[in-house]
Amino acid sequence: MAGFGLGLLFVAIWASAFTAIRGVVPEWQPLTALAVRFVIVTPILAAIVLWRRGRWPGRADALRLVAMGVFGTAGYLAGAWMAGAILPTGLVALLCATAPLFVAAGEVLVLRRELPGLAWLGLGLGWLGVAVLGLGRAMEAGMPGGLATAAGGLGLLLALGGALSQAVGILAFAPARARLDPWTVNAGQSGVAALALLLLAVLAEPHWPGPPSLTLVLAMVWSVLVVGVGGYALYFVMLRRLPPASAASLQLLAPPLAAVFGWALLGERLGWWDVAGGAVTLAGLALLFRARRV
DSSP states (O other), rough: OOOHHHHHHHHHHHHHHHHTTTTTTTTHHHHHHHHHHHHHHHHHHHHHHHHHHHOOHHHHHHHHHIIIIIIIIHHHHHHHHHHTTTHHHHHHHHTTTTTTHHHHHHHHHHHHOOHHHHHHHHHHHHHHHHHHHHHHHHHHHHHEEEEEEEHHHHHHHHHHHHHHHHHHHHHHHHHGGGSSSHHHHHHHHHHHHHHHHHHHHHHHOSSSOOOOOOHHHHHHHHIIIIIIIHHHHHHHHHHHOOOOOHHHHHHHGGHHHHHHHHHHHOOOOOOOOHHHHHHHHHHHHHHHHHHHHH
C-alpha cells in the first residue's frame, strides 16, 4: 500500500511538471528556459552521483546515453515546452504520453519484433485517439473566428514530435538500460540535454530573456528541485516497490491529473474532442501496457 501511495505522489509530481511550464513560457522563450533548467539541475545530479560513488558508462554505453540526452530528454521536452505555450497543459501531457505508441511502432518497424494481438489493438486505439484530437483541432481552426486556434495544430505537432523524439531516445538507449545506474543515467542525459538545448536556444531564440518574475522563479524551482530531482528519486523508489506494469499503468493518471491542475490553477478548458480523443488514447495505452505484462 505504501508503494502505491508513493506511486500516486510521483504521478502528481509528474503531472505538475506540465503546469509549471505555464509559469515560465509567458515570460521566457521555452528553449532558453529549458536550457537554464538543465544547466541548474545537472550539477545537482552530478553531485548526487559522486556522493553515491556511481560509475560512469563506457564508450559504447556513453554513446547511447548521449542519444538519450539529445532525443529522449532535450528533443522530448523542447516539443513539450513549446507546445505548452500554445495548448492546455492536460492536452500536452496526453500527447507526450503517446511515446510508448511510437516505441511499440519502432520495435515492429525497425527492430522487427512481434507484438501480441492485444498490443496491436492498443496501438490502434491509441492512434485513433490522436486522430480524434487532430481532427477536433482542425475543425476548431476552420470555424468562424477560429483563426487564433490555428496554432493549436502546430502545438499538437510539437507535442507529438516531442513524444517521437523521446521514443527514439528510448530505443537507442534500451540496450544499456540494465547496465547503468539510474542516477548516472539521469545526470548524464541532463548534461547532454543542457548542451543541446543551449545550442538550440542560441540558434532559434537569439534574444536573452529579461529579469524573471516571482512566478517564473517559483515555477523554475519547482521544475528543477521537485520534478527534476525529487520526482526522479521517487520514480526510482517506486520502481523498486511496485511491479513494472503497475508503475507504467500509474503513469496513465498523469495526463488527466495535469488537466485537473490546469483547470484548477490556470483556468484552462478542454474541448469535447480533447476529452474524447484523450479517453481513447489512454485506453489504447492501457491495453498496450497490459499486453506487455501478459
